[in-house]
Amino acid sequence: MWIYEKKLQYPIRVSKPDVKMAKYLLTQYGGPDGELSAALRYMNQRYSMPTKKAKGLLTDIGTEELAHLEMIATMIYKLLKDVPLEVLKREGLGGHYAVHNSALFYVDPNGVPWTATYIQAQGDPVSDLTEDMAAEQKARQAYEQLIQLTDDPLLKDGLRFLREREVVHFQRFGEALNDVQGFLNSKKYY
Amino acid sequence: MHMRCKELLSELMEWSFVQLELGLYLDTHPEDLEAYNDYINACDKVNHLKREYEAYCGALSVCGYTPVQYPWGWIETPWPWEIEY
Numbered sequence: 380m381w382i383y384e385k386k387l388q389y390p391i392r393v394s395k396p397d398v399k400m401a402k403y404l405l406t407q408y409g410g411p412d413g414e415l416s417a418a419l420r421y422m423n424q425r426y427s428m429p430t431k432k433a434k435g436l437l438t439d440i441g442t443e444e445l446a447h448l449e450m451i452a453t454m455i456y457k458l459l460k461d462v463p464l465e466v467l468k469r470e471g472l473g474g475h476y477a478v479h480n481s482a483l484f485y486v487d488p489n490g491v492p493w494t495a496t497y498i499q500a501q502g503d504p505v506s507d508l509t510e511d512m513a514a515e516q517k518a519r520q521a522y523e524q525l526i527q528l529t530d531d532p533l534l535k536d537g538l539r540f541l542r543e544r545e546v547v548h549f550q551r552f553g554e555a556l557n558d559v560q561g562f563l564n565s566k567k568y569y
Numbered sequence: 570m571h572m573r574c575k576e577l578l579s580e581l582m583e584w585s586f587v588q589l590e591l592g593l594y595l596d597t598h599p600e601d602l603e604a605y606n607d608y609i610n611a612c613d614k615v616n617h618l619k620r621e622y623e624a625y626c627g628a629l630s631v632c633g634y635t636p637v638q639y640p641w642g643w644i645e646t647p648w649p650w651e652i653e654y
Binding site (some may be wrong): 382383384385387388389390391392413432435436442443449452453456457547548551554555558560 | 578579580582584585588589590592593594596597598599627628629630631646649650652653654
C-alpha cells in the first residue's frame with residue numbers, strides 16, 4: 380500500500396503565470412512518456428519480474444514517478460493561477476477550457492487523452508526493462524525540450540531536477556537488466 | 570506558512586531525497602556497506618526532521634509521529650501545490 384506525505388519531492392517555483400508553458404507541460408502529465416505512463420508502467424511490470432532487485436527497483440521508481448506527477452501538476456497549477464479566461468483563450472487553452480473548465484486532465488499538449496497503449500508489459504523481463512530504459516531516455520528528451528521552451532529560471536530549476544532523475548533511473552534500470560540477464564543465463568533455459 | 574515551517578520542510582525535502590536516492594542505489598547494490606551507512610544516517614535525519622515538523626507545523630501523513638490535531642487538522646494545513654517555496 381501507499382502512504383501519502385503532504386510534501387513535494389522537490390520545491391516547485393515559477394516566476395510568473397505562463398499559459399503556453401502550462402500547456403506544453405501536459406506532455407509530462409498525460410503524454411506518452413509522461414509521469415503517469417511511467418508510474419503505471421513500472422507498478423504493473425513488477426509482478427512479472429524474476430529477481431528481487433528488479434521487483435524492488437520497479438516498486439521504488441514507480442512510487443517516485445507518482446511524486447513527479449504531483450510536481451508536474453504543481454507546475455501547471457502555479458503557471459495557470461489567477462489567469463483570466465481571455466488570456467487562456469489567447470494563449471491556446473480555450474479548447475481545454477471548453478471541455479475541462481480549469482480542471483487538470485490526463486491529456487497531452489494537443490488534447491489527446493492518455494491511453495494504456497502508451498505503455499507495455501510483455502512478461503519478458505528483458506523486453507520490459509529495455510522498454511523502461513527507452514522510456515527514461517524519451518522522458519529525459521522531453522524535459523530537455525521543455526527546458527528549451529521556457530525562459531523562466533525558477534521553472535527550469537524544477538525541470539532540470541526531473542531531467543536528472545530520468546538519467547538516474549536509466550542507470551538503475553540498466554543495473555537491474557544486468558542482474559536479470561545474469562539470473563536468466565544461470566537458469567540456461569533456452 | 571510560517572518561515573520556520575518552510576525551513577523545516579525544505580530541510581526535510583532535502584534529506585528525504587537523499588534517503589530515496591540511496592534506496593534506489595541499494596536496490597541494485599544491496600551489499601554496498603558505505604551506501605548502507607549513508608542510508609542509515611539519512612533515515613535518522615528524516616525521522617528527526619519529520620518529528621520536529623509534525624510537532625510544530627502539522628501532520629505530514631495521517632498517522633505520523635504526531636496524531637492529527639482535533640478538529641481534524643489534516644485538511645487545514647496547505648497542500649503541496651499551494652505552498653510558495
